Amino acid sequence: MTWNRHHILSLADFTPEEYNTVLQTAASFKEVLSRRTKKVPSLQGQVVTNLFFEPSTRTRSSFEIAAKRLSADILNFAASSSSLTKGETILDTAKTYLALGTDIMVIRHRESGVPQAIAAEMDRLGKRVGVLNAGDGQHEHPSQALLDLFTICTLLNPDAPKCELLAGKKIAIVGDILHSRVARSNIWSLTASGAEVHLAAPPTLLPPEFAQYVGSAERLKIHWEIEPALDKADFVMTLRLQKERMSQHLLPSLREYHQLFGMTRDRLRLCQPDVKILHPGPVNRGVEISSDLMDDPAFSLISEQVTSGVAVRMALLYLMGSSSKIGGTG
Amino acid sequence: MTWNRHHILSLADFTPEEYNTVLQTAASFKEVLSRRTKKVPSLQGQVVTNLFFEPSTRTRSSFEIAAKRLSADILNFAASSSSLTKGETILDTAKTYLALGTDIMVIRHRESGVPQAIAAEMDRLGKRVGVLNAGDGQHEHPSQALLDLFTICTLLNPDAPKCELLAGKKIAIVGDILHSRVARSNIWSLTASGAEVHLAAPPTLLPPEFAQYVGSAERLKIHWEIEPALDKADFVMTLRLQKERMSQHLLPSLREYHQLFGMTRDRLRLCQPDVKILHPGPVNRGVEISSDLMDDPAFSLISEQVTSGVAVRMALLYLMGSSSKIGGTG
Amino acid sequence: MTWNRHHILSLADFTPEEYNTVLQTAASFKEVLSRRTKKVPSLQGQVVTNLFFEPSTRTRSSFEIAAKRLSADILNFAASSSSLTKGETILDTAKTYLALGTDIMVIRHRESGVPQAIAAEMDRLGKRVGVLNAGDGQHEHPSQALLDLFTICTLLNPDAPKCELLAGKKIAIVGDILHSRVARSNIWSLTASGAEVHLAAPPTLLPPEFAQYVGSAERLKIHWEIEPALDKADFVMTLRLQKERMSQHLLPSLREYHQLFGMTRDRLRLCQPDVKILHPGPVNRGVEISSDLMDDPAFSLISEQVTSGVAVRMALLYLMGSSSKIGGTG
Incomplete structure (x- = not known):
């Protein structure tokens, strides 16, 4: 299994090996989901933040349950009730959640390119936080x-x-x-x-x-x-x-x-x-x-x-969480 | 103690034995709530979803704390920020949360009969998810x-x-x-x-x-x-x-x-x-x-x-959780 | 280390010893936050309720992650979707969350004095719940x-x-x-x-x-x-x-x-x-x-x-949690 991606922003440059790593990892989590206790401690003590600048029920719930089954702590940010209305920039919001201790950011925005811009800023700052694109405009999901x-x-x-x-x-x-x-x-x-x-x-x-x-x-x-x-x-x-x-x-x-x-x-x-x-x-x-x-x-x-979505998102969070520890180049 | 209900939708056909099973179970959870650590692992790894199509603070919080004290994972669905505005039917929303891995659905809706309709659909699909009516229109609570x-x-x-x-x-x-x-x-x-x-x-x-x-x-x-x-x-x-x-x-x-x-x-x-x-x-x-x-x-x-509410809701979730494992006929 | 405050409402009467207790405790939690697993069991089984009558993203998230890292269970109350619109008084809302089992209430309100009024009512009722002022009007934070x-x-x-x-x-x-x-x-x-x-x-x-x-x-x-x-x-x-x-x-x-x-x-x-x-x-x-x-x-x-905020809020919740057990006079 090969994996050295820090962020998951686009599939344009995914290799067959990477697809297979995701598929294999998801298959093993699918097995976990068939057990009586559908939970593993993989991300215990880590923080997954859902930064959803566009409303979503289904995708947010899917990431939330995936993160919980990996024993992560979750922060949910919804744009409506946020500092954005107070004039804060999106990058400043992301940096605030970084400083609060976020390990992985799951980002949705109705403009294409926002997750990429946040990921680039995190890299520029030398931070090991992972950014996952949960839907950006008409670009990728x-x-x-x-x-x-x-x-x-x-x-x-x-x-x-x-x-x-x-x-x-x-x-x-x-x-x-x-x-x-x-x-x-x-x-x-x-x-x-x-x-x-x-x-x-x-x-x-x-x-x-x-x-x-x-x-x-x-x-x-x-x-x-x-x-x-x-x-x-x-x-x-x-x-x-x-x-x-x-x-x-x-x-x-x-x-x-x-x-x-x-x-x-x-x-x-x-x-x-x-x-x-x-x-x-x-x-x-x-x-x-x-x-x-x-x-x-x-x-x-x-x-x-829908059911596959939980296993696949567990796999993605797990792989990103591992990458941020073993030092991916993503 | 007798219990073989899958769903809790109405009290119209509850028997005195069932009332007493709830009362006794709630009494034992009330004792848990008087301890220093008010938590038991009964529903660890299980998912309780609050499907609240009508706004509620008090009842939702009560179910939420009850579920957390049973160590369940919680998903909160609030109609306002949901796919319902995108034209999805209520049954499809419920089926999505079923597919996400929900074990027990706690449902509130301002129309009478919605929890019953969802429970019937779950049974028709042969799914073991439990449905709890948390208030439907002017019908029951x-x-x-x-x-x-x-x-x-x-x-x-x-x-x-x-x-x-x-x-x-x-x-x-x-x-x-x-x-x-x-x-x-x-x-x-x-x-x-x-x-x-x-x-x-x-x-x-x-x-x-x-x-x-x-x-x-x-x-x-x-x-x-x-x-x-x-x-x-x-x-x-x-x-x-x-x-x-x-x-x-x-x-x-x-x-x-x-x-x-x-x-x-x-x-x-x-x-x-x-x-x-x-x-x-x-x-x-x-x-x-x-x-x-x-x-x-x-x-x-x-x-x-209010305090009794937490103990009673722990009892209901616990009994439904057990029923879905030991095979109630609901 | 000295600490016998039940509530944290204002800094007007804080002593240098109390400031130093907070600083030392926060320093030890800052060390926890640098570990691989950034979590301690200090408040396991306890309930921290965020009673935010005024919208907030940043402060609420900071308290939420602080409470989660202490292993507490969290209830989030947001005024917008609440019984307040149903005519319930603020004190009655606070008493409901008390009766639901809240150990520590974190309160924000746009009127000065609301956290103090709630704390006074809790004391009058002889309840050991702690009240933390997370911003009241133009008074204190x-x-x-x-x-x-x-x-x-x-x-x-x-x-x-x-x-x-x-x-x-x-x-x-x-x-x-x-x-x-x-x-x-x-x-x-x-x-x-x-x-x-x-x-x-x-x-x-x-x-x-x-x-x-x-x-x-x-x-x-x-x-x-x-x-x-x-x-x-x-x-x-x-x-x-x-x-x-x-x-x-x-x-x-x-x-x-x-x-x-x-x-x-x-x-x-x-x-x-x-x-x-x-x-x-x-x-x-x-x-x-x-x-x-x-x-x-x-x-x-x-x-x-922002990062210090998590360590300091862990310290405050921890000290309040201990005080409510060892019997502060606050």
Whole structure:
């Protein structure tokens, strides 16, 4: 197992070895979660701070329970009730939490680049605190893509999830690609794992430049209709549609979106018979996916994704915590 | 001790054996709370999630401290900062917290029936998570009635609180019965324990149908004046008056309400000399009860109720936690 | 070491022995914070409640992490989502948290005197709960002044911080003295330690009566210009400027305030060569202090203050926790 990353900010430069380290570590924590006492002392006495400048329930709860199961202490910072309203800069807020004793900062912000800027400042100050990007603007959401990867690889081989299991698999990503940090992180991890990634969305939500996103037109195809993306797909990742896209005139209506790009039983027939559907949640039932399909355990991996998220986030916090002690170069 | 309930949703079908199991278990936790280190490892590694769709300070804090004293990990969900605003359904929110690893869900919602719907969905999915109703609309608030029962029975016999101690006792419940989930849960527990329950309120807040609430006109009497309810009463439960009842024209004014139905020193003389007064809090001083009476330890059990609440909620979480392991039928 | 205070409400009557007990205890906790596992079991099973009637991120987080490192359980009460909106009095809220099992209450309120009123009520009820004033109106903020004292004394002698180290030192406090609880608490601790304290502010923010604040005109000087206060100063405490002071016509503009009273490199030359600058945070960069000076580790103690805060608050909670067991008279 190799790991010498201090921060987890983007998957753009992740190596297959690093993906596999995360997958293996998450697998061992998944085993811990099946025990009666789902807790290990790995991060006892360490402080994980959730610096959420953008509201979040699901991701924050997932990191919180992951940190608690590693026996860390948690500080939750929510922008609404904060000094930000008192004119403090974001970097000063981060430095305050550093000085309070934070070992790992989990950061979400609606502007792209904020976690990177904080990580750079921590490095400049010579501090060993680790920074984890929990979603920055429309840029990246690495832990979500890693839990998607873990969910898929664990399905393919529960005993030994490895990213190489994705070689040759066809994976469709359907929805608001343009505004999705989840899609961007997934594009990196899936193409690096050898999968063939097909993006599908209306042209307003999928500019042609996306074909060059990972630099290789071979592994990434774009479609302005859903059907070719689904054709013999092994996995379909549906993305959450922000309702504000209507008011921005990027989409006519939710109903039309569902007709053209919603995942339904009819469209299931285009895919492989054992196709599985993912969604990062929260789901707009009947928009991105039909309600009955979402609830069908034969096809939906949505609950598994949430459960995988705890194991994967335990793995990330654990690896960052170890790196900060054994001296990563991240 | 018998216990095979998975969920605690309503007291309508609680048996005296079940009441006594709760009382005995709470008594043993009350003893723990008198120690220097008020903590036991019963729920170590388990996750209790407070799913509060309606704001609450007091009840949430009570469950939180109860869970911490059982060494559980806690997740707090508050509707305001949640995915609900993003269009997620309540059942999907509950399923997300299930997938995150929740063992026991404590649920409050301003609509009646929400905890029941979530519990039914969990059962349908074959999940062993326990659901505790922490107040649903105007329906029930079982843990409040159980802590009231524990407060009274502990007063009657500190060493061995049993619900049979209430046999023949006269208990008045005064106030906004119509809108009160606390009153409804208390009516079940007190009549099942053999007490004679007298309801008193203005007719707008106490429809005649209430006399049939438990099916037996013998154990439940209704009055549209306070005096007959207080006559030789052993205990008086006052209920919180929502100020919005005025704007709904159900009441003329707070002052008139206090004159007609407020608990005062004068009215105390109608009751038994050793009468005790309860209130679920928060109190409107000078409305439901006069300010000096509320603070008089000779008559007021209000503080004891809050303290009992922690012991009773520890007991409920403990019993549900055990049930989910030994296989209750709930 | 002497300590028999139950509550920490004001520094007005603190003795040098008490200051030194806090400094010594904080020094030993600072050592704990440098270990791999930064946690001690001192308050295991005890409950620390943060009763914050005024929003706060920084101070609340500092107390929260301090309490967690002492292994206490924490309850966080935030006024916004509370029963206060339901008409409950502040004293009744405090009594509810007492009855829930609180051992130490950390209280912030925008009205002066609230922590004192709650402490008096707890004493009247014969309860051993400790009350710590975490900022009341414009009155006092003892833990902030104690962490300032610890920061300075630790700099002067890291191995044995004592308040006597301040004898003869010149300390300037610059800014909105009139509205500052931080300034008032610091005036008590610094003059009691033998320092010469110089206050500097525009006349609208520093009434002449302040010269009599500690009863001795010898140890406390006031200035309506910054220069005489800085002249050969050993330490400069800058205070946060509330922007609402402009709308109250107490100040013409932020720019003019910075020109007349802002801490800059130019003004640094008036002070001792090894002068250090403090600020309680959050800082308005370029107002109270120039941005580059704030970030210069040769002069700025701002980060050290935040870190000291955790050690000092651990010390205060620890001392209060011990006092409530060994029987202080506070």
